[in-house]
Amino acid sequence: MTQALPERPPLRSRRPWSSRTSTASDVVAAIFLFISEAVVLAWIIFSYGMESWAAQGDPGEIDTAALAGIARMEIFLYVVLALTVLAALSRAPWTLVSHLLFALLLGALLTGSQQDYDRAHPDPTPTPTVHYTPCLSGSGKCH
Numbered sequence: 001m002t003q004a005l006p007e008r009p010p011l012r013s014r015r016p017w018s019s020r021t022s023t024a025s026d027v028v029a030a031i032f033l034f035i036s037e038a039v040v041l042a043w044i045i046f047s048y049g050m051e052s053w054a055a056q057g058d059p060g061e062i063d064t065a066a067l068a069g070i071a072r073m074e075i076f077l078y079v080v081l082a083l084t085v086l087a088a089l090s091r092a093p094w095t096l097v098s099h100l101l102f103a104l105l106l107g108a109l110l111t112g113s114q115q116d117y118d119r120a121h122p123d124p125t126p127t128p129t130v131h132y133t134p135c136l137s138g139s140g141k142c143h
Contacts, residue, residue: 021092030094037080037102041109044072066117073110080106 021029048069055061084099 019091021090021095023094026092026094029092030098033083033095034098034102037099040076041073041106044069044076047072063117063121066113070110070113070117073106073113077103077106077110 048065051065051068052062055065080099080103084096084103087095087099
């Protein structure tokens, strides 16, 4: 007598987004990833501080360290947003919320550091063109 093979579960049940992640594993993943993201952010800030300290007051090197720190924070923001998309696909609501909160925090820090750098380095004033003549009182060349 022949025996029938057991039926394979449909492919959709094996995909991460086919069913909701259990609450316990979701909370554990959310806490672990939030703490690891905080450690990475602290390392980025610490490395910027060390690079600024190592610059010994040289404004060029301090600016280079600031731009490198901004670039690192921007890349880290993209990584956190990618993890947020993966949490949404995995249907893990607690992990999704923790990633969104951390992405908002990181976005605020990134915006603040970029504004701080932009305020410290304003655009240079434009140079006068050939057709520019200053208006001096009594010169008669005012347009």
